[in-house]
Amino acid sequence: MTVAVYPGSFDPVTNGHLDIIERSAKLFDKVIVGVLNNSSKNPIFSFDERVEMLTEVTAHIGNVEISSFEGLLVDYVESNNIDVIVKGLRAISDFEIEFQMALMNRKLSSEVETMFLMTSQEYSYLSSSLVKEVFRHGGEICEFVPNLVLNRMKEKYMEVL
Ligand code: PNS
Numbered sequence: 001m002t003v004a005v006y007p008g009s010f011d012p013v014t015n016g017h018l019d020i021i022e023r024s025a026k027l028f029d030k031v032i033v034g035v036l037n038n039s040s041k042n043p044i045f046s047f048d049e050r051v052e053m054l055t056e057v058t059a060h061i062g063n064v065e066i067s068s069f070e071g072l073l074v075d076y077v078e079s080n081n082i083d084v085i086v087k088g089l090r091a092i093s094d095f096e097i098e099f100q101m102a103l104m105n106r107k108l109s110s111e112v113e114t115m116f117l118m119t120s121q122e123y124s125y126l127s128s129s130l131v132k133e134v135f136r137h138g139g140e141i142c143e144f145v146p147n148l149v150l151n152r153m154k155e156k157y158m159e160v161l
Contacts, residue, residue, distance in 0.1 A: 004115075006086045007034040007073050010050045011043035012149045013057055014131055016123035020088035023117050025061045028084070033058065034076060037068045044132060044156060057146045074109035085114045090124045 004024055010017060010033070024031045033054055037047050045053070051066055058064045069076035077085060085105065087098050102114035119126075126144055135141045135153050142150055 001029040002084070003030045003032065003080075003082050004028040004084045004086045005032045005034045005073075005077060005080075005082045006088075007036065007069070007076075009036050009041055009043060009128070010054055011041070011045050011128050012050065012131070012145065012152065013054050014123070014126050014128055014145050014149075015143075016088065016090070016119050016126040018057060018146065019120050019123055020086065020117050021058055021064060022061060024086045025063050028086075029063060031061075031064045031086070032080070032082065033064060033066045034073070035066065035068045036070075038070045045152070049152065053146075053149055053152060056148055072108065074105050074112050077112055078109055083113070085112060087114060087116050088119045089116045090119050090126070 004027075006017075006021060006024055008017065021031060021033060035047065035051055035054065043050065047068065051068065054066045058066065073085065076082070085102075087102075089095060089098060098114075098116065105112050105114060123144075131141050131144050132153075134144075135157065141153070145153070
């Protein structure tokens with residue numbers, strides 16, 4: 001059984017993330033979506049909210065499980081017998097940072113492998129940060145996030161304002 005982890009902040013999950021989760025679920029026996037629980041990125045959604053949204057939007061994929069990790073990703077990988085880290089690549093600009101992270105993770109734990117999946121072209125410019133920025137300024141984001149996330153965004157920004 002091959003187990004993969006797809007790690008990230010998911011603040012919030014976008015259609016681009018979902019695309020990578022669905023692609024991974026076809027390749028691996030089990031895909032754990034690992035939500036980072038100590039992000040210094042000041043997320044707008046709480047950890048529980050991010051996990052809840054991910055759980056709902058991946059409910060249709062049988063071999064996907066939502067989980068969380070703190071600290072180093074390689075420690076989580078080792079202690080949960082995970083075989084591979086999956087990352088999505090959107091554009092060349094992702095490559096440099098992902099290359100650094102993959103090599104650092106390999107240095108920290110020589111057994112850890114990272115695999116990269118190309119996102120669909122239609123999501124190649126998408127990121128959680130851009131989605132939040134567009135939404136904050138009144139732009140349309142329904143093409144970029146699942147409906148549930150769109151509704152949670154509306155609620156969240158009503159709270160904040
Ligand atoms: O969605 P993000 O915020 O771009 O995801 C980044 C993430 C969570 C994959 C990365 O920051 C990470 O792996 N953090 C855990 C801490 C860690 O292991 N750092 C060293 C990575 S080389």
